[in-house]
Amino acid sequence: MSELRTYEEKLSDVQIQTLIRTAIAQLSYAYTPYSNFRVGAALLAKNGKVYGGCNIENAAYGPSNCAERTAFFKAVSEGVKEFDAICIVGGKDGVLETYTSPCGVCRQVMMEFCSPEDFWIILAVNEKDYKVFRLKELLPMGFGPGNLI
Numbered sequence: 185m186s187e188l189r190t191y192e193e194k195l196s197d198v199q200i201q202t203l204i205r206t207a208i209a210q211l212s213y214a215y216t217p218y219s220n221f222r223v224g225a226a227l228l229a230k231n232g233k234v235y236g237g238c239n240i241e242n243a244a245y246g247p248s249n250c251a252e253r254t255a256f257f258k259a260v261s262e263g264v265k266e267f268d269a270i271c272i273v274g275g276k277d278g279v280l281e282t283y284t285s286p287c288g289v290c291r292q293v294m295m296e297f298c299s300p301e302d303f304w305i306i307l308a309v310n311e312k313d314y315k316v317f318r319l320k321e322l323l324p325m326g327f328g329p330g331n332l333i
């Protein structure tokens with residue numbers, strides 16, 4: 185038997201549904217005049233709080249921020265640094281047709297605060313269609329704070 189917990193052991197159905205609904209609700213706040221690609225995220229902290237995030241673009245392009253990092257930075261800026269899961273949804277004009285996977289920069293931000301084995305990334309299209317990955321599946325052999333000890 186594996187020592188690693190499955191996501192079903194870690195997250196309840198209610199938590200997953202709440203994260204999906206919260207991420208979808210964030211789509212309406214996405215500021216995307218350049219790509220029109222709206223992304224919503226919902227980050228579950230270990231204390232039970234859920235932090236929403238949306239992507240925020242910029243005319244200079246570079247300063248744009250992904251939905252996932254918006255959610256992380258909201259939480260960390262309030263002193264919350266321990267997390268269990270994040271849900272991500274996205275699509276052109278906010279229409280959800282396929283799974284939106286986190287960019288490499290966002291995976292690295294997750295690596296800073298989360299366990300590669302026990303932080304869960306939920307990619308959703310709607311409340312019924314979703315896939316769940318461990319951080320280490322999406323960022324194999326990641327470089328994190330432990331490497332600097």
Ligand code: THU
Pocket residue numbers: 216219221222223238239240241248249250251252284285286287290
């Ligand atoms: N984007 C996110 O917010 N999260 C991702 O994981 C992928 C990409 C945003 C960045 C940009 O505003 C738009 O989607 C198109 O790349």
